[in-house]
Amino acid sequence: xxxxxxxxxxxxxxxxxxxxxxxxxxxxxxxxxxxxxxxxxxxxxxxxxxxxxxxxxxxxxxxxxxxxxxxxxxxxxxxxxxxxxxxxxxxxxxxxxxxxxxxxxxxxxxxxxxxxxxxxxxxxxxxxxxxxxxxxxxxxxxxxxxxxxxxxxxxxxxxxxxxxxxxxxxxxxxxxxxxxxxxxxxxxxxxxxxxxxxxxxxxxxxxxxxxxxxxxxxxxxxxxxxxxxxxxxxxxxxxxxxxxxxxxxxxxxxxxxxxxxxxxxxxxxxxxxxxxxxxxxxxxxxxxxxxxxxxxxxxxxxxxxxxxxxxxxxxxxx
Numbered sequence: 001x002x003x004x005x006x007x008x009x010x011x012x013x014x015x016x017x018x019x020x021x022x023x024x025x026x027x028x029x030x031x032x033x034x035x036x037x038x039x040x041x042x043x044x045x046x047x048x049x050x051x052x053x054x055x056x057x058x059x060x061x062x063x064x065x066x067x068x069x070x071x072x073x074x075x076x077x078x079x080x081x082x083x084x085x086x087x088x089x090x091x092x093x094x095x096x097x098x099x100x101x102x103x104x105x106x107x108x109x110x111x112x113x114x115x116x117x118x119x120x121x122x123x124x125x126x127x128x129x130x131x132x133x134x135x136x137x138x139x140x141x142x143x144x145x146x147x148x149x150x151x152x153x154x155x156x157x158x159x160x161x162x163x164x165x166x167x168x169x170x171x172x173x174x175x176x177x178x179x180x181x182x183x184x185x186x187x188x189x190x191x192x193x194x195x196x197x198x199x200x201x202x203x204x205x206x207x208x209x210x211x212x213x214x215x216x217x218x219x220x221x222x223x224x225x226x227x228x229x230x231x232x233x234x235x236x237x238x239x240x241x242x243x244x245x246x247x248x249x250x251x252x253x254x255x256x257x258x259x260x261x262x263x264x265x266x267x268x269x270x271x272x273x274x275x276x277x278x279x280x281x282x283x284x285x286x287x288x289x290x291x292x293x294x295x296x297x298x299x300x301x302x303x304x305x306x307x308x309x310x311x312x313x314x315x316x317x318x
Contacts, residue, residue, distance in 0.1 A: 023268045024318050026292070026304035031068040032060055033303040036227075037093040037151075037207070037276040040289050041103070041127065049103075049127045050289075050303075051094040057107060059129045065282075068303065072129030074105065074122065079134045085109040085118045093151045093207065095278065096127070103127035104183060106138065106164065108150035112227070115141045115148035115170055121183045138164070138184050139176060146171045147192075148206075153278070154178065155210040157244055162186075165195060165219070168206035172197030172257070173221055175245060193245050196221055196256035205261075211279050211286070213310055216240040219248045220288075220315075222275030223261060229299025232273030236290065237261030238315055251314055264288070265306070265317055270295040274304055286310070288317055 035052040042048050048062040056075035060068040074094070082089040091107040098104075103124045110117035118140045122132040141149035148168040155163045162178035164185075173196040177186040196219060198205050207222040218240045224233040239248035239256040247255055254260030265274045265288065277290040286308040293299040306317040 023265055023271075024306055025269070025271060027306055029066055029068060029303050029305055031062075032070045033068055034300055035060070035303045036291050036301045038289050038291060038303055039094050039096045039105075039278040040280050040287070041096050041098055042280070042282060043098075043127060049096065051096050051105065052291075053092045053094070054090065057091055057094045057105070065305070074124075074129060074132045075134070076130045079120070079136070081118075081137060082109045082120075085116060085140075086111050091120065093276070095153050097154055097156075098127075099154075099156065100180070101125075104154065105132065106152035106154055108152060108166075110148070110150050114143070115145055115168075116143050117141050117149045119149050119152045119164070119166060123183070135183060138178075139166070147174050151207040153207075153209050155212075155244065156180075158212070161244075163210070163244055165208040165210055167196075167208060169203045172203070172205050173208045173219070194257060195219055195246050195248055196239070196261070198223075198259050199257075200259060207276055209277055209279050210244070211281075212244075213286075213315075214313070216242065216313075217244050217248070218315065219246075219256060220264065220277055220279065221256075221261065222277060224273075226273060226275055228273070229293050230272050230295050232275075232293050232299070233267070234273035234275035235266040236264040236275055236277050236288070238264050240314070262314060264315055265290065265304075267292075271304065272299065279308075286315070288315070 037053040040050040050060045056073040095106045119138045121135040124131040152166040165175045167173040175193045177189040179186040209220040226234045241248045250260040251262040272293040274292040280287040308315040
């Protein structure tokens with residue numbers, strides 16, 4: 001398998017996360033790499049399955065994590081309930097994982113700028129295009145809500161509890177508990193918790209991803225504005241906590257509920273507005289999988305993949 005460039009630990013520790021010069025270029029990928037909001041898993045056969053926004057959730061596959069080819073879409077028939085949340089009836093921001101002998105995919109149905117939104121769930125035994133069965137709605141928000149039910153991410157804790165984080169703008173990132181037997185909200189705990197927000201200035205924080213490493217829970221999120229080509233200001237930040245429900249704080253101790261967040265990846269050179277990230281634990285380390293807007297290709301959204309080094313207690317991309 002191709003691996004991304006490995007740098008000496010001393011060099012990694014010397015990186016200053018807030019400095020634009022510290023951000024690495026994406027690892028080399030080729031083929032069909034025009035993607036938005038990518039989420040990737042590796043199957044037991046070694047095949048990479050990468051799902052992304054668009055056309056009923058686009059699938060790309062790879063055997064070496066370098067060359068990616070289109071392999072159809074998750075859905076060939078649109079569930080009827082989608083039209084209640086999106087006139088285009090096109091889902092966004094998939095989150096794919098493998099649990100209990102099957103692939104699960106949470107996804108969002110909404111329209112740009114609206115919080116009349118829903119998170120759906122689908123399952124498949126193979127993870128391949130056209131093989132997904134829709135399980136329906138998991139959680140919703142309305143125009144009267146102070147949150148937005150999009151950009152879902154499933155996290156399964158060491159104690160067996162399942163959690164779903166989600167959110168975009170408004171009052172930020174939320175979390176609910178999930179029943180492992182159904183994949184839907186757990187009836188015994190319906191609290192909607194807050195994990196990250198920007199109470200002053202822009203409300204722009206979305207797309208959570210949570211992992212647990214070395215005794216800490218790490219919350220990655222996308223900050224500022226996406227979807228504007230070369231004018232995008234998206235960036236990836238992180239905080240950590242000793243409990244999955246928070247409080248999450250950045251490297252300087254600032255709460256993620258109060259505009260906190262330590263930079264992991266920001267615009268540099270041709271790589272503009274990185275975000276929409278997910279994390280994949282692969283055989284050679286954790287991967288940061290995201291999209292960026294290519295400043296040398298009219299702002300076309302493309303796939304970015306980097307490894308993460310955790311030796312400082314904080315994720316550093318390389």
